[in-house]
Structure formats: C-alpha cells, structure tokens
Amino acid sequence: MSVSEPEADHPQNPIRFGILGCARIAHKFCRAISLLPSGTATISCISSRSLDKARQFATSARLLSSAKLLSPYEALLEDTSVDAVYIPLPTSQHVTWAVASAAKGKHVLIEKPVALCVEEVERILEACEKNGVLFMDGSTWQHHPRTAEMRRLIDDPNRIGQLRLIHTSCSFLATPEFLQNDIRVKPDLDSLGALGDLGWYCIGSILWATNYNLPRTVVASPCLSLNSSGVILSCSASLYWDNGLVATLNCSFLSHVSMDLSVHGSKGTLLVRDLTIPYREDAALFEVISGAHFAELHIGWTKKPEEVVVETPLPQEALMVLEFVKEVKLVWDKKSEPNLKWADTSRKTQMVLDAVKRSIDQNFEPVYL
Amino acid sequence: MSVSEPEADHPQNPIRFGILGCARIAHKFCRAISLLPSGTATISCISSRSLDKARQFATSARLLSSAKLLSPYEALLEDTSVDAVYIPLPTSQHVTWAVASAAKGKHVLIEKPVALCVEEVERILEACEKNGVLFMDGSTWQHHPRTAEMRRLIDDPNRIGQLRLIHTSCSFLATPEFLQNDIRVKPDLDSLGALGDLGWYCIGSILWATNYNLPRTVVASPCLSLNSSGVILSCSASLYWDNGLVATLNCSFLSHVSMDLSVHGSKGTLLVRDLTIPYREDAALFEVISGAHFAELHIGWTKKPEEVVVETPLPQEALMVLEFVKEVKLVWDKKSEPNLKWADTSRKTQMVLDAVKRSIDQNFEPVYL
Missing domain, CATH: 3.40.50.720 (NAD(P)-binding Rossmann-like Domain)
Incomplete structure (x- = not known):
C-alpha cells in the first residue's frame, strides 16, 4: 500500500x-x-x-x-x-x-x-x-423514502388492513436491437430473461408488501413468450398464501413500460405506478385510500384516493x-456484524423467482414452497 | 286500455x-x-x-x-x-x-x-x-362517455397497441349484516355471490377491452372464500388468449372498495380506478400513457400518464x-329489429363467468372455451 x-x-x-x-x-x-x-x-x-x-x-x-x-x-x-x-x-x-x-x-x-x-x-x-x-x-426502489412511507401505511393496522390482493406489472417494449443483442436475452448470460430482469422487481415488491412472508403456492401462467433460445421474454404468475392473499405478477419485454404495484387490503388500497423507476428524481407519489364506501344509492364513493408526494434529497440509487x-x-x-437484512430479501426474492421458473418448466403446474 | x-x-x-x-x-x-x-x-x-x-x-x-x-x-x-x-x-x-x-x-x-x-x-x-x-x-358503466373515450383509445392502433395484460379488481368490504342477510350471500337467491355481483364487472370489462374476444383458457385461483352455504365471498381467476394476452380478475366482498381496470398494451397503458361506479357523477377520469420510455441512464421516464377527464351531462344509469x-x-x-349488441355482451360475460365457476368446482383445473 x-x-x-x-x-x-x-x-x-x-x-x-x-x-x-x-x-x-x-x-x-x-x-x-x-x-x-x-x-x-x-x-x-x-x-x-x-x-x-x-x-x-x-x-x-x-x-x-x-x-x-x-x-x-x-x-x-x-x-x-x-x-x-x-x-x-x-x-x-x-x-x-x-x-x-x-x-x-x-x-x-x-x-x-x-x-x-x-x-x-x-x-x-x-x-x-x-x-x-x-x-x-x-x-434501488427499496431505498426511496416513498417506499418507507408506503411501508408505514401498510404496517398501520387502520390504513390497508389485512392484505387481500397484490398486483404487479413490470415491463418495457424492447427494441428489435435489444431482442437480438441485449445480454438479457442471451441464454449463456441472463437465461432468466424478463423474469430475472423485471420479475425480480415484481416478486421483490410483492414480498416487500407482505413483509417478506413467502407464499405457499406459485403457479406460472401458460401465456409465456420465449425467444428462439428459450429465454423468457414475457411471463406471468400467481402466488397464493394460506391466509387467502393472492398476488399476481406480469413481467415483459414486449409491453409498454409499466411499474405498477397495487396493494388491496381489507381496509384500504395503495397504488403506485412507477415503483422501480420513479417518473422524476426529486419526488415520487403514490395513491392511498382507506375506509371508502359507496355513497347512498351507489352513485359515487364517499372518498377518493389521496395522492401522497414524497420528496427525496437524492435519487434512490x-x-x-x-x-x-x-x-x-x-x-x-x-x-x-454485517447486516443480513438485504441478504434475506434477496434470498427470498430468488426463492420465489425459482418457483416461477420451475412452474414454467413443469408445464405450469403449481409449485409449493 | x-x-x-x-x-x-x-x-x-x-x-x-x-x-x-x-x-x-x-x-x-x-x-x-x-x-x-x-x-x-x-x-x-x-x-x-x-x-x-x-x-x-x-x-x-x-x-x-x-x-x-x-x-x-x-x-x-x-x-x-x-x-x-x-x-x-x-x-x-x-x-x-x-x-x-x-x-x-x-x-x-x-x-x-x-x-x-x-x-x-x-x-x-x-x-x-x-x-x-x-x-x-x-x-351501467358501459354507457358512460368515459367508456366510449377509452374504447376509442384502445381501438386506435397508435395508443395502446396489441393487448398484453388486463387486470381488474372489483371489491367492497361487506358489513357483518351484509354477510349474514344480503341476497348476494344466499344460496337460493344469488348462489354466485361475489363472482356474480362483482366478477360480472371484472369479466365484462376484460371482454370489453378485447372487443369481446373470448379467452381460450380460464383458471380460477385456489384462494377462494366461501360462506358456510358455499356461496363465493371472494375469488380470483386468470384468463388466457392464444395471442398471449393474459387477464386477471379479482372479486371480493372481503376487501376495501376497488373498481380497477388496467389495460397494458405493446404501445401504451390505460388505467381507471373507479370503472363501474365513478367517484363522482358529473365527470370521470382515466389515465393513459403511450410511447413512454426510460430516460437516459434510467433515471426517470420520458413522459408521465396523462389524465383524461370526461364530463357527462347525466349519470351513467x-x-x-x-x-x-x-x-x-x-x-x-x-x-x-331489436339490437342484439347487448345480448351478445351479456352472453359472453356469462360464458366466462360460468367457466370461472366450473374451474372452481373442478378443483381449479383449467377450463377451455
């Protein structure tokens, strides 16, 4: 030295x-x-x-x-x-x-x-x-202060309540050049394709919403796009928990850009449209609605979702x-000792990702974790 | 007379x-x-x-x-x-x-x-x-001018493009009194429960988005809630088309009010949060985004969804x-002769609803239409 x-x-x-x-x-x-x-x-x-x-x-x-x-x-x-x-x-x-x-x-x-x-x-x-x-x-999205604020609402027993349904979609429309040459469509480099690149975010955000409770059952959907080398270009899957929670994920290189997370609970709903890459760097928003009902005669709702804007002094990365x-x-x-928090989230995300892949490989049969 | x-x-x-x-x-x-x-x-x-x-x-x-x-x-x-x-x-x-x-x-x-x-x-x-x-x-939602405007965008080849993913959720948190006494939980009156009451909207809006192309395959999810008489209180399902389109639906009497429809296509996304009963009577909005990409270095998006507000002189009913x-x-x-348009939409909606029910009754096996 x-x-x-x-x-x-x-x-x-x-x-x-x-x-x-x-x-x-x-x-x-x-x-x-x-x-x-x-x-x-x-x-x-x-x-x-x-x-x-x-x-x-x-x-x-x-x-x-x-x-x-x-x-x-x-x-x-x-x-x-x-x-x-x-x-x-x-x-x-x-x-x-x-x-x-x-x-x-x-x-x-x-x-x-x-x-x-x-x-x-x-x-x-x-x-x-x-x-x-x-x-x-x-x-990086896990480090945005918006994520911390959403965590607080999900953990507040009066805002979202018991989780019932989580829906995620993460996609972008790859160019012909990408579909030909990008690392993420090469079987020797990134054989998980869209499942690895984008499904990682879907699964990660679903697990995050559940505080990293693993699902019991994972089933991939038969609507699957592979390239000629067998790399996943688009896939979707459903995850099921014993308490009745359902989560769906969709990840695709063949669909317009999306980064949706919807968390529906017994008492409220949380919605975000740009989870993994916020629209802009200095602030990000999500929508939340709790305790809404239909108005008398069902001619409207008693309240609308509120937008929560969370500013950030630095970009999430x-x-x-x-x-x-x-x-x-x-x-x-x-x-x-080194904090094992991030190791744990990565391990669990990969476990579910593996289960989706196994369901795909096993003709879309359910895989039990 | x-x-x-x-x-x-x-x-x-x-x-x-x-x-x-x-x-x-x-x-x-x-x-x-x-x-x-x-x-x-x-x-x-x-x-x-x-x-x-x-x-x-x-x-x-x-x-x-x-x-x-x-x-x-x-x-x-x-x-x-x-x-x-x-x-x-x-x-x-x-x-x-x-x-x-x-x-x-x-x-x-x-x-x-x-x-x-x-x-x-x-x-x-x-x-x-x-x-x-x-x-x-x-x-009634089919008659709101918002629906016509969304139809126009879905049918415009440059706005949404080829449909890839449709997600719907229709729910409300039923009161204990409803779960005990409402017609919609009685096996002799409305044996389809939440699937009939709310799933009708989910399936109807999915089919509407596809211009009433029936899916090839329907699979109900094993996360199902029934009451003691076997009436569905909550269920979800996935629908698959041969062209790779996936649709997911969730209908529930056990979740906070939601009326979501997300239509993801190759070129854009359309989002609505209050499809079947708009938040308010005089106007309703949806979000649409087309042709967005990640900004350089993936530190944002090139554009955000735009809100389209559609006023209506009369409520949808x-x-x-x-x-x-x-x-x-x-x-x-x-x-x-009497216009058969509405008969056709009703028939197709009920066909898919039946398929979800059959999948549930057949231990969540796929049902082919």
Missing part, C-alpha cells in the same frame, strides 16, 4: 468502490456516487475484460483521472484500494465474482437478479457471511449507496 | 317501465328515470310480492301518485301500460321473469348477473328474440336508460 493511499477500514474514510464490469448501468452507479456528500464513497478502480473497455468507460464517466483501470477482474480483487465491489456483470457470472470478491474481503453490491437460482445466491451469501462482508442487491456505506461503516467501526 | 292512457308503441311516446321487484337498487333506477328529459321514460307500474312492499317503495321513491301498484308480478306482465320491464330480482328468479316478460311483449332491462348460468341466459335471449323485444343488462329507450323506439318505428 502506498503512503498516499487513505487507510482502509477506518470509519472516517470514504468507502472505495471497485466496479467489476463496465455495463451501461454502471454509469448510473457512478453518477449516484458523484451525487453523494463528499467523503462518502469514491470509485477507486474500474475493471473490464479489456483495459480498452475500462478506459472507454472511465472516459465517458469522467473517472479517468481518479480511478485505476484494471484487467482482468482478478486484478481488481487483489487491489487493496478497493473496499467494496459493485457487480453489474451478466447474471451467469455473478456467483463466481461475488464469491471471489467476498473471499478477498470486499463488501458486495450486486445488480439484480442476484443469480440464476437460489443455490447460487446461497453460495454468495455464505461467502459474504464467512468473510464478514456486507451483501446488498441493486433494488444514491440513497442505496448511502445505506450500503452506513452499514459498511458499522462493520468497520466494529459496532455490528 | 282506458282512453286516458297514451298509445303504446308510438315513437313519440315515453317508454313506460314496470319494475319487477322492489330491490334497493330499483331506487337508483327510479332516480335515473327522473333525471331524463321529460317525455323519455316513465315508471308506470311497480310490483312486489306484496302490495304493502310496493307501496312502501313507491312512497319512498315519490311515485305513489304516478305509478300503479301491483302484486303478484304476473299482474304487471298483464298490464298494457307497461312497455318494458326493469328486473332487479334475485338472480335465481331472473330466467322465470325475464322469459315471462318477453313472452308478454315487454322489453327487458335486467340487473346483472343476468342469470345463474349461460343456459339460462340463452333461454332469456331466445324469448326476447322470438318476441321481438330488446334485451339489455344493467352494466340515466344514459343506460336513454340508450335502451333509443333502441326500443327504433323497434317501435320499425326501423330495425
């Missing part, structure tokens, strides 16, 4: 991220870091399969003067100026590089879907736990990094 | 309705008639199982001085001052009285669900066709009666 390098593992120092793979979404991550208060986090290293690609990325992200460029990925893991890795690699490579990162004592922030199956997730989480590093997946940094600093400060 | 009675079957005369059964919803019908331009329609007769009940109803509806009170129902069917019947009787009695009304040459406006099964619907429709009378069910009157007058004027 050179004398000019800041001492790692000290609560006062910024967390130094290394980026493993120069995917397009890594630009969003770089921007998030740049929006944080000075001294929170830095990008110390960028690695790619080729140095040229790392240089191109760093140039475009204006990090050429501040970040080390490294290739191959192993070089980044050996670098002592990296406290944590951000992994936006194709899903099929997640388990290898997340486990290797943890083994080198790097905290792990990884894009979703976390892996191709829950067994891979378990391997990643075991490596993180064994090496005392934090794990978090890149579900920056808040995610802030949360990650906060948790890492608790570990540095020896105040706690 | 007394000399003071207006001559029936003349295009210039108002349509004279007889009410068969004094259900609470008949008050809404009476109010609708009272809101129509003078000379459009009148309520000439009110019948109930007892004259006392008819009198109570007429008093409360301020029709005591203008409407004849009759009992039993047969008396109303014999009355020559009745051109058309409005039938808000319990569903189990629909087939008997709708067929009898048609046989007496009365046009038929009947509350939903039309019947307990499609065979009963066919008997009603055959009787209407044989006797040259109009048939319409009481799905009054517009329904206007439409009924218009069609009857075309028949009177010998300009056409």
Whole structure:
C-alpha cells in the first residue's frame, strides 16, 4: 500500500468502490456516487475484460483521472484500494465474482437478479457471511423514502388492513436491437430473461408488501413468450398464501413500460405506478385510500384516493449507496456484524423467482414452497 | 286500455317501465328515470310480492301518485301500460321473469348477473328474440362517455397497441349484516355471490377491452372464500388468449372498495380506478400513457400518464336508460329489429363467468372455451 493511499477500514474514510464490469448501468452507479456528500464513497478502480473497455468507460464517466483501470477482474480483487465491489456483470457470472470478491474481503453490491437460482445466491451469501462482508442487491426502489412511507401505511393496522390482493406489472417494449443483442436475452448470460430482469422487481415488491412472508403456492401462467433460445421474454404468475392473499405478477419485454404495484387490503388500497423507476428524481407519489364506501344509492364513493408526494434529497440509487456505506461503516467501526437484512430479501426474492421458473418448466403446474 | 292512457308503441311516446321487484337498487333506477328529459321514460307500474312492499317503495321513491301498484308480478306482465320491464330480482328468479316478460311483449332491462348460468341466459335471449323485444343488462358503466373515450383509445392502433395484460379488481368490504342477510350471500337467491355481483364487472370489462374476444383458457385461483352455504365471498381467476394476452380478475366482498381496470398494451397503458361506479357523477377520469420510455441512464421516464377527464351531462344509469329507450323506439318505428349488441355482451360475460365457476368446482383445473 502506498503512503498516499487513505487507510482502509477506518470509519472516517470514504468507502472505495471497485466496479467489476463496465455495463451501461454502471454509469448510473457512478453518477449516484458523484451525487453523494463528499467523503462518502469514491470509485477507486474500474475493471473490464479489456483495459480498452475500462478506459472507454472511465472516459465517458469522467473517472479517468481518479480511478485505476484494471484487467482482468482478478486484478481488481487483489487491489487493496478497493473496499467494496459493485457487480453489474451478466447474471451467469455473478456467483463466481461475488464469491471471489467476498473471499478477498470486499463488501458486495450486486445488480439484480442476484443469480440464476437460489443455490447460487446461497453460495454468495455464505461467502459474504464467512468473510464478514456486507451483501446488498441493486433494488434501488427499496431505498426511496416513498417506499418507507408506503411501508408505514401498510404496517398501520387502520390504513390497508389485512392484505387481500397484490398486483404487479413490470415491463418495457424492447427494441428489435435489444431482442437480438441485449445480454438479457442471451441464454449463456441472463437465461432468466424478463423474469430475472423485471420479475425480480415484481416478486421483490410483492414480498416487500407482505413483509417478506413467502407464499405457499406459485403457479406460472401458460401465456409465456420465449425467444428462439428459450429465454423468457414475457411471463406471468400467481402466488397464493394460506391466509387467502393472492398476488399476481406480469413481467415483459414486449409491453409498454409499466411499474405498477397495487396493494388491496381489507381496509384500504395503495397504488403506485412507477415503483422501480420513479417518473422524476426529486419526488415520487403514490395513491392511498382507506375506509371508502359507496355513497347512498351507489352513485359515487364517499372518498377518493389521496395522492401522497414524497420528496427525496437524492435519487434512490444514491440513497442505496448511502445505506450500503452506513452499514459498511458499522462493520468497520466494529459496532455490528454485517447486516443480513438485504441478504434475506434477496434470498427470498430468488426463492420465489425459482418457483416461477420451475412452474414454467413443469408445464405450469403449481409449485409449493 | 282506458282512453286516458297514451298509445303504446308510438315513437313519440315515453317508454313506460314496470319494475319487477322492489330491490334497493330499483331506487337508483327510479332516480335515473327522473333525471331524463321529460317525455323519455316513465315508471308506470311497480310490483312486489306484496302490495304493502310496493307501496312502501313507491312512497319512498315519490311515485305513489304516478305509478300503479301491483302484486303478484304476473299482474304487471298483464298490464298494457307497461312497455318494458326493469328486473332487479334475485338472480335465481331472473330466467322465470325475464322469459315471462318477453313472452308478454315487454322489453327487458335486467340487473346483472343476468342469470345463474349461460343456459339460462340463452333461454332469456331466445324469448326476447322470438318476441321481438330488446334485451339489455344493467352494466351501467358501459354507457358512460368515459367508456366510449377509452374504447376509442384502445381501438386506435397508435395508443395502446396489441393487448398484453388486463387486470381488474372489483371489491367492497361487506358489513357483518351484509354477510349474514344480503341476497348476494344466499344460496337460493344469488348462489354466485361475489363472482356474480362483482366478477360480472371484472369479466365484462376484460371482454370489453378485447372487443369481446373470448379467452381460450380460464383458471380460477385456489384462494377462494366461501360462506358456510358455499356461496363465493371472494375469488380470483386468470384468463388466457392464444395471442398471449393474459387477464386477471379479482372479486371480493372481503376487501376495501376497488373498481380497477388496467389495460397494458405493446404501445401504451390505460388505467381507471373507479370503472363501474365513478367517484363522482358529473365527470370521470382515466389515465393513459403511450410511447413512454426510460430516460437516459434510467433515471426517470420520458413522459408521465396523462389524465383524461370526461364530463357527462347525466349519470351513467340515466344514459343506460336513454340508450335502451333509443333502441326500443327504433323497434317501435320499425326501423330495425331489436339490437342484439347487448345480448351478445351479456352472453359472453356469462360464458366466462360460468367457466370461472366450473374451474372452481373442478378443483381449479383449467377450463377451455
């Protein structure tokens, strides 16, 4: 370690991220870091399969003067100026590089879907736990203050009440170029396709609404679109709980952009239209209605949904990094073991995702968890 | 016929309705008639199982001085001052009285669900066709100008595009008193329960969105609530079309009030929250978004849904009666046979409703149409 390098593992120092793979979404991550208060986090290293690609990325992200460029990925893991890795690699490579990162004592922030199956997730989480590093997946919406406000309403026994129905839809209309060339339609890179990319959000938000109670039964619908390599372009599924709760999810590369979450309970309903990527960055809204009835003679309702606007000082991806940094600093400060909260949500999300995939593979038969 | 009675079957005369059964919803019908331009329609007769009940109803509806009170129902069917019947009787009695009304040459406006099964619907429709009378069910939302505006957008190839996903939820939280005593939870009166009362709207709106293309497959979900008599209090189902369209429906007496319809297509999405009973009477809105994408770096959307507000000069139930009157007058004027449009929508709605019921009865197996 050179004398000019800041001492790692000290609560006062910024967390130094290394980026493993120069995917397009890594630009969003770089921007998030740049929006944080000075001294929170830095990008110390960028690695790619080729140095040229790392240089191109760093140039475009204006990090050429501040970040080390490294290739191959192993070089980044050996670098002592990296406290944590951000992994936006194709899903099929997640388990290898997340486990290797943890083994080198790097905290792990990884894009979703976390892996191709829950067994891979378990391997990643075991490596993180064994090496005392934090794990978090890149579900940025969980870090928006809107999500906290919706959580508060769902948990308030007088607002939504017992959950009855959750509906989610997450989709965008992929271009012909995407359907031909994107990583997310390649069987060797992201074999879960739309289920992994968008279904992760659907399942994650359903589980979030239930406070991560797993459903008993998962059934995929026979309306399924696969590409010629068998990658899912569009699918839907229903989840059932023993208490009568039903959740439906739809994820698709073949439908106009949607990011809906509707939570219907005995006492109220909560609605959001832009859950995973809010329409705008500075504020996001949801609708809530509680205790409404039909007016006399059923000629209207006694009340309408109210719009709740939640402002945010930083975009959700920056808040995610802030949360990650906060948790890492608790570990540095020896105040706690790495928080397992995010590991738990990722594991459960992948378990349900696996169940949908299994139902698809088993001719749409119910799968019991 | 007394000399003071207006001559029936003349295009210039108002349509004279007889009410068969004094259900609470008949008050809404009476109010609708009272809101129509003078000379459009009148309520000439009110019948109930007892004259006392008819009198109570007429008093409360301020029709005591203008409407004849009759009992039993047969008396109303014999009355020559009745051109058309409005039938808000319990569903189990629909087939008997709708067929009898048609046989007496009365046009038929009947509350939903039309019947307990499609065979009963066919008997009603055959009787209407044989006797040259109009048939319409009481799905008032179909007559709101908002519905026409949404139809226009769905049919515009550039706004919603190919349909991918339709989601509907129709529910209200029934009181303990309702769950004990309401007609809609009694096996001998309305054995379809929430599926008949609210599922009718879900299925009707799904079929409406598809321009009444029937699904290939119908599967009820195993999350089902029945009362101790086996009447459905809550159920959900998925419908599948060969072209990949999926629709989900949820109907419940056990969930906060909802009347959602979301139509997701390849090019856009249409959303409405108060489909069957708008929040207010004078105007109703829906949201539509077409051609949206994620903004650069996926930090927002290129556009937000726009709200479309559709004003209406009359509440939808009054517009329904206007439409009924218009069609009857075309028949009177010998300009056409009774329009079969509404018969067709009712028949198809009941076909899908039957399929959901059959799937429930067959242990949630898929039912093929």
